[in-house]
Amino acid sequence: MLRKISYFVLLVVLVLAATASAQQQVDKDYLDWSQLPELPDELGRAGVFVGVHNDAMIVAGGANFPKPVWSSDKQWHDEIFVLTKDASTESGFKWHEGGKLPRPLGYGAAVSTERGVVCMGGNDAEQTYSDVYLLRWDPEAESIEIESMPSLPSNCAYSAAAQIGNTIYVAGGTSGLGLETAMKNFWALDMSTMDEPEGFEWQVLRAWPGESRAFNLVAAQHNGQADCIYVMSGRRVGQDGEAEFLTDVYEFNPLLYDASKYDAQTQDYAGESEPWKQQKDVPQCVMAGTAIDVGQSHVFVFGGADGSMWGRANELKDEHPGFPKKLFVYHTITNSWVESDDLPANQVTTNAVRWGDDPVKDPVIIASGEIRPRVRSPKVWAATPVPSSKNFGWIDFSVIGLYLAGITGIGVFFSFRNKNSDDFFRGGQRVPWFVAGLSIFATMLSSITFIAIPAKAFMTDWVYFLVNMGAVAMAPVVIVFFLPFFRKIDATSAYEYLEKRFNRFVRLFASASFIFFQIGRMAVVMYLPALALAAITPLNEIQCILIMGVLSIIYCTMGGLEAVVWTDTIQTFILLGGALLSLILIVYRLEGGFDTLISTASANNKLNLVNWDFSSVSFATTALWVVVLGAIGQSLIPYSSDMAVVQRYMSVNSLKSARRSIWTNSIAVIPASILFFGVGTALFVFYKSNPAQLDPTFKNDAIFPLFIARELPVGIAGLVVAGVFAAAQSTVSTSMNSIATATVTDFVRPFSLIRSERTFLRLGRVMTFVFGTLGVTLALMFATSDIKSLWDMFMKILGLMGGSMCGLFCLGIFTTRTNGPGAVIGAICGALGLYLVQEYTQMHLLLYAVVGIALCVISGYLASFLFPASTTFVEGLTIHTLESKKADSN
Known part of the structure; x- marks a missing residue:
């Protein structure tokens, strides 16, 4: 019966696609x-x-x-x-x-x-x-x-x-x-x-x-x-x-x-x-x-x-x-x-x-x-x-409205389950492992990625596919070398480990860097998709930002982490479903179908997976070795040191469940990457066959939204746009909750300023609302001011700290001689050195993460010898001193 229903739904979709394509006329007034x-x-x-x-x-x-x-x-x-x-x-x-x-x-x-x-x-x-x-x-x-x-x-x-x-x-x-x-x-x-x-x-x-x-x-x-x-x-x-x-x-x-x-x-x-x-x-x-x-x-x-x-x-x-x-x-x-x-x-x-x-x-x-x-x-x-006309009707808005109403309802439901700060910040550690894994996946797959990966495959080939596979390769590394330490100290904030291993200043330094970066990230994750959505719907940029931001604030403030992870799970299926429907419709619209897709893509080298360049200037290209190192660095940073991801490790009830959540995310990355790169390649073949359908006023990064606006049938377009909203909200909601968690856990709780759990819960909700509002406000500033260049510089400077943050955790886990002062010097040297690399070399941006980590680790370790050996108790806090019996206290 389920198979028959699936066939029927697919048939309806294809009929709608054929009807829509028959009704659409190519506007030749360029x-x-x-x-x-x-x-x-x-x-x-x-x-x-x-x-x-x-x-x-x-x-x-x-x-x-x-x-x-x-x-x-x-x-x-x-x-x-x-x-x-x-x-x-x-x-x-x-x-x-x-x-x-x-x-x-x-x-x-x-x-x-x-x-x-x-x-x-x-x-x-x-x-x-x-x-x-x-x-x-x-x-x-x-x-x-x-x-x-x-x-x-x-x-x-x-x-x-x-x-x-x-x-x-x-x-x-x-x-x-x-x-x-x-x-x-x-x-x-x-x-x-x-x-x-x-x-x-x-x-x-x-x-x-x-x-x-x-x-x-x-x-x-x-x-x-x-x-x-x-x-x-x-x-x-x-x-x-x-x-x-x-x-x-x-x-x-x-x-x-x-x-x-x-x-x-x-x-x-x-x-x-x-x-x-x-x-x-x-x-x-x-x-x-x-x-x-x-x-x-x-x-x-x-x-x-x-x-x-x-x-x-x-x-x-x-x-x-x-x-x-x-x-x-x-x-x-x-x-x-x-x-x-x-x-x-x-x-x-x-x-x-x-x-x-x-x-x-x-x-x-x-x-x-x-x-x-x-x-x-x-x-x-x-x-x-002349820009192309927008084909977006009330049925599409109805689909989006149903999605947004459902997401808000989830927040209301989980608001009744938050009795204390542990419920709000860690979901009472009762989140199922597969939900935590899909939440990690949705968090890392932002709306920018939802739009940018198909655009990258459309413009180039599949070389960047291996970058996504870094999450799969790094999964065992994170499980073996990083996860045990977070679970051992029963961390609410990832940066609690840095205080135990080094000192409180290192913890606050890392947490503050994370908070500032996530505020900016919230803004850009709302602003950039709003540009694409405003181009394909009757909504303007400000309205799109408000819809994404305000509703995220509502369900995050009310429902806490549980609301976030469950909505992330639902949003994962929506964004993947929207992309899958788009791929099916693109192939259906091609004369010759899947065979045409493969033959045309192959003839134009769009399926190229490896760039075999080992020349003296290959460090500035997407050569295989550059991509592999880039994949390792770009995957290691978020999965080992990003509070928004580590928080998911701590939301499940055991170390075994945490491992499963990491593998769930890694496994989900494989079909999702194939799907999104496949959409990009299919878009290339479609527009090569139908170049009159291209709109010169659209940016290359908006090629997927262009297809949504002009080629998808009524209702399906609304579903895919809901996928864009879902991808944005999954990242924004995660940032709101993790910022609130870091603020309360790292800057309030250690100083014993509050003693009541109910007060901590209220403060968590207040911080979620405050930082969420700040992120929305910043996104609105981008939409109403010509400050894109300032934003680029802002993100570039803050992005320098990613490698340093991962480097701090590597210094703590893999070395015993590194001390607090040396760790701070390492973080600063890592960020400064990476800045010089960006400004004065032609090195490919994929290598930035690895360079940032390496500079932090090397300079931090060497700088530690300038100070007396640390008197901090490191037993159980490095791989060299971790007890042989790694029992999970939970």
């Missing part, structure tokens, strides 16, 4: 177009240098044909026009005359930088140039300042450029006036060395493996792993003397390039890895078009010439239909193209620029350009990305 004031030259210009500096758009040089265009000669210009924002005008903008270029010039490349607009190369009627100029807008003087920069390695026109970080990359172009001089060139200029006269010069890099070209496009975008340069399309003269219209695309990854291994004279490259990779061709030739990054992984290609009218311009003249009004959208992660008619005009031989720093919210500007042979347009277009 951009919202508007017009800005036209260029002051009514004829318009092609080949202009366009960029943005000091919140002003600069348009310089270019060329056009005076009327009548078919019987006049091309004229080059040197005027510089500047468009600024001006609220006093009807349009909100105002054109200025900014001065003149050193000579009439056009058809070069331009890049906007913090220092100004860099204009590179170009030509006039007589020759091609290698000159490079920096144009800076002075808003007070209302004029352009021009500064000469190092010349290009060769004369160059009809090229294109883009920037990654401080480095400008130039690709393609002609060295002379004719297309037969098209080059295969790739140059770079590091703007950060601008103030170093000897080192500020262009570098000749290894070029793409394809043909030489001019009129090509260049864009910079992230490919899910690194910022890359994309060289697209173009035109050249073939061996038969006829024009070739190119559609090929090449990706250059700077992280894989070793400049010291390239000989520019012989063009030989001896690097260990290949920096260039050929990608999927553009659907048609887009020579002389313009491209720009949009969002975190899209490149928009605006029009371009397809070559279909090549050689017929004089024949067609005014009857020429103009260049195709096509927008091509490229997704770097899935390597796929989408063609759209969302282009009001096709203005070629200009370059698209972004007026602002936000690749989603700020508009892309296309100023002037050529619309058909010899004819220019003075129009200036602004295009702003």
Whole structure:
């Protein structure tokens, strides 16, 4: 009977999925177009240098044909026009005359930088140039300042450029006036060395493996792993003397390039890895078009010439239909193209620029350009990305409402079972072992992980899967070397052990670090998922935070640890169930089903599990040894020294049950990791097959919420969103209860300030409410203030203490000579040393945990010899002095 019910439920889900997918329409309006004031030259210009500096758009040089265009000669210009924002005008903008270029010039490349607009190369009627100029807008003087920069390695026109970080990359172009001089060139200029006269010069890099070209496009975008340069399309003269219209695309990854291994004279490259990779061709030739990054992984290609009218311009003249009004959208992660008619005009031989720093919210500007042979347009277009619509109805809200009501009810139920502080902080040690194990699992699997793991698998592969397996590998280590000490001293707070082993100061130091970190963690665990939920539901960020936070405060304050662990257990099934349903629906939507999933993922190396890199720079990659060490360190820290986890060890009634809870968590990690990485891989295959369903305004980390919002059927979307809420609340509730436990147990009880158990119980509830409110308030501050960078720094500094906390426990358990002063010095040195590693090395972040632990242990042990041996009684507190008979007092 149970099997029949399961089949029926699955059938209903699939029918709903089919119905939903049939009703959904792909919105091809990628951009919202508007017009800005036209260029002051009514004829318009092609080949202009366009960029943005000091919140002003600069348009310089270019060329056009005076009327009548078919019987006049091309004229080059040197005027510089500047468009600024001006609220006093009807349009909100105002054109200025900014001065003149050193000579009439056009058809070069331009890049906007913090220092100004860099204009590179170009030509006039007589020759091609290698000159490079920096144009800076002075808003007070209302004029352009021009500064000469190092010349290009060769004369160059009809090229294109883009920037990654401080480095400008130039690709393609002609060295002379004719297309037969098209080059295969790739140059770079590091703007950060601008103030170093000897080192500020262009570098000749290894070029793409394809043909030489001019009129090509260049864009910079992230490919899910690194910022890359994309060289697209173009035109050249073939061996038969006829024009070739190119559609090929090449990706250059700077992280894989070793400049010291390239000989520019012989063009030989001896690097260990290949920096260039050929990608999927553009659907048609887009020579002389313009491209720009949009969002975190899209490149928009605006029009371009397809070559279909090549050689017929004089024949067609005014009857020429103009260049195709096509927008091509490229997704770097899935390597796929989408063609759209969302282009009001096709203005070629200009370059698209972004007026602002936000690749989603700020508009892309296309100023002037050529619309058909010899004819220019003075129009200036602004295009702003359009986010996808939200498909979230009352049924979805009903599902979420039922979940939230049920979770709150659990808190009310367990509130009647809390008679003293031991009930509130440790559940009276009557929590079943499997519930404690699932609570550990839910605590470690936060809402960030619920969203981030599928996103990581979508963008990369399964290399990080081994990191999750660290929990399995470390389970016996924790059971054998750490668990007996917590159970032996019957700890309520994990940091009680540190006082018995060292002194009270070490205990308070560790506990305070834990409390501050968990307050911040609560905020980020509520804030970051709220960003994703606000993008896919009608709720805003503040409402999402309040729903997660306030309800967590209610059931934690009322029900204590028992309410937390039981809700964690329920939330585990909800979040896993939501992810499993999503995976089933994704596979169902794929043509070819599971076979397509495996074959496509394999063909694109998305199932890669190991990175066999043992080179001298492998410490900065996800090489196997880096991942293994990272897995050990990142798993050892929470399971050996995190109060939120150790508290679960103490909530069961025996050492045997505590061991079972650890194994329960470890075993649950395996199918959960397979499930979440599987969802990420399935999302890659789905969107590679359906690239039009991608939304350029969504961040890569929100790919799972995007699927939830646009692809899941009514009701199922609500269930999966409930899973996001569940993942967030499981972590938040744990933090609230463990912070309250640490505060009361470490900072109040040892000083005998309170003697009544009922008063301790009240204080525990008050502290839960206070710290929960503090966490919610901090999350609301993140949502209403632009302090993300401060938060990053805050988390980075506090995160440094994780390795030190684990190091303290390792020092206490595995050594007998380490004393209190040495332990504190070790913790400080561990945090300081890790900070220096983060700031001044390229070491991969997976190694941070191991480095932090090692530095703390080594420096703490050595520093202990600077002080007299400890007189603290350590019998039974180290593995060397633990009694042979480890009887559990409980």
